[in-house]
Amino acid sequence: MTPLGKHLSRTVKDLTRKAVTGALADAGLQAHQIEAALFSNTRQPMLEGQNAVRGEIALSPLGIEGIKIVNVENACASGSSAVALGAAMIRAGEAETVLVVGAEKMVFPDRTEQVMAAFRGGTDIERIEETASAMAALGASLIPADAPDAPRSFFMDIYAGIARAHMEAFGTTREQLAMAAAKNHTHAAENPNAQYRTPFTPENVLADKPVIWPLTRAMCAPVSDGAAALILQSTGAAKGNKRAVKLAGTGWTTARARAVDDWDGHLGKRAADLAYEAAGLGAADMHVAEVHDATSFAEILQIENLGLCPRGEGGPFTASGATARGGRIPVNAGGGLIAKGHPVGATGIIQIVETCRQLRGEAGSMQVEGARAGVCENGGGFLGIEEAVTLVTVLTR
Template identity: 55%
Template sequence: MLAPVYIVGIGMTHFGKRFDESVKSLTASVTNAALADAGVTSQDIQAAWFSNTRQPMLEGQNTIRGQIALKHAGIEGVPIVNIENACASGSTAVLQAMNAIRAGMVELALVVGTEKMVFPDRQEQVAAAFAGGTDIHDRQGVLDYIVEIGGELPGVGRSLFMDLYAAQAKAHMQTFGSTQEDFARIAANTHGHGKHNPKAQYRTAFSVQQVLNDKPIVDPFTRAMCAPVSDGAAAVVLCSEEKLKQLGRSKAVKISACALLSTTSRDKFDYQQHIGRRAANLAYEQAGLGPTEVDVIEVHDATAYATMQQIENLGLCEPGNVGERLRAGDFALGGHQPVNPSGGLLAKGHPVGATGLAQLYELCAQLRGECGARQVAGARVGIAENGGGFLGVEEGATTVTIVEKVKA
């Protein structure tokens, strides 16, 4: 049995267009917040992991990004590992830190994800960075996949990933009968949750009709169904069970599972072997829990369709039945299993390297009862799905993490 690992400190900046901030300043802010929350200092940290994907392409900081940013935050002299795994970078960094703790190499570790993505004068580089999340030597294969499942060829002024998700949404509509209104209801729920999150990029609630009437991006998506480009940072402090005895259990959250997988060469319509489903099944096995025992969920909703896809992959609902459950309110705040009470990527924002850690920030805050108007009553078990990149017919990497409230 693997040794338990705990989250004892969390921090997150406000997500959005942070024109006056840098990778260094965002990292310093979130590191200080997480350390203070854990009741430790920078001198107590024995190793750190730093998640970032865009600084090489947008600023030219090709190497030692974590060493540079964390030095600005007072973390130096200890092992610092830089992690890049597309949108799953943050959760991947958490898994690597967990493994170091389980191996007995360290007892107290810091994991930080920081991203500076908003550069109005570098739009071509921003677009190229997204395109680089696929196999750049098989561009035609990506385009062929989009067309084969009913999508539109990529257009100007939007991320290639919106075209990929839109094509998958159309295939889902054709196969399972989902509708554009279902995606609009997901977006309306998510933006409604984001209204209550002071750290969210967007805090405007939408009705289903307002989502449908928003600016079209690529059929079947409107703007409110698509995640924005964002700046921001999030961090967690992890510790061993022995260290927890010194720090105290009052804020601790146990990581019961963290499953990371990569894509396979499956058939494009074999949804049972989707990377998200395989990672979820592995995580449930690690935790000894099942979908019915989860109270609060954070999924990687780069689009509203992605929410539906991951609700199915996590085993919360059978394919084709999500729309009915949405209309019943099951996945909204106050419902049976609220999804993305943080506002998800759609409202909270999506600074790529920070996203997986921001999901854990939300789940920890929920299990600690600190979420105010968006609090899920009685939450004891949370799950996060964090996927990134595109390879073949699905995400190139996906992590599913399960956390549990620690008994006093």
């Protein structure tokens, strides 16, 4: 993967080149050995006018051409969707060696309006007012009368609404959201690829700029440029590769109509249950987790969905230190989306790359000792009352 951040002078092609050459070198493979490629990007159509064949265009300068290539989109879950489809191609016998790339260029200081519009496009634009009203109403009585707010992506309104509903339902506190955020910012200080590497205390997080109550800026993922790539192989092709990580199970599902308070019906839990079942493992078997903390509230909700703690106890579990490096089940040991960065189409792949490093014992100062199994949760878009789509991926070694 590339370092994440604001890479004003780099293009999607540049970012792709760096991520792909790194993945090939890591795997000891040459470009001509790639039999199929899946490319994940969400922003080029609206921000650059490149609405089609993005993968073919970005990969052909690397000599990756004349093979099966397809472009996959599932909002912030595009990357893990591409991995799941790549794995299906291998299981179907379509290829033995498949490249999966996520590359995203999101930072365009001269076109803030389009950058924000591209976030809105992750939910139904025909119903955006309805969604905005529904989210604003959630836990509205909790909002202090003098709570300021700031320009933000529409997704922060969504996360803030669900966060307030969770506070009402389970007593989750703003301090707990701050603890999750501080933990991830502190984790990222060790990550050379992270966009922000400044350790935070929960007090620092609460004192940061308000975004929309209960969220402050330090609780929210930044806008990021970056790319990541990984190579999937059949069991046969990977034979003898001592560093290979096994894709043990995937759970993939989309939003469903449900009541706001039916937390156990959340698609994150449905996807987690499917992934564990496919892997023949359970939450208790996991040693590390990457969860989609587009806000630190999301981490609290998703660790519940993943079964890392009981429903409603994500806040206290976080406050206990269980999810920090050295805790019972380290979550986002590399800093998560809020500190490491969130280049939308690449994020799901980054989560898997980081987990592979953990399972290989190659995570350096971020290493979780003895990690042999990990789970990644990657959610995308918003529809009704939950993410439009979520994939949970279980990896073992």
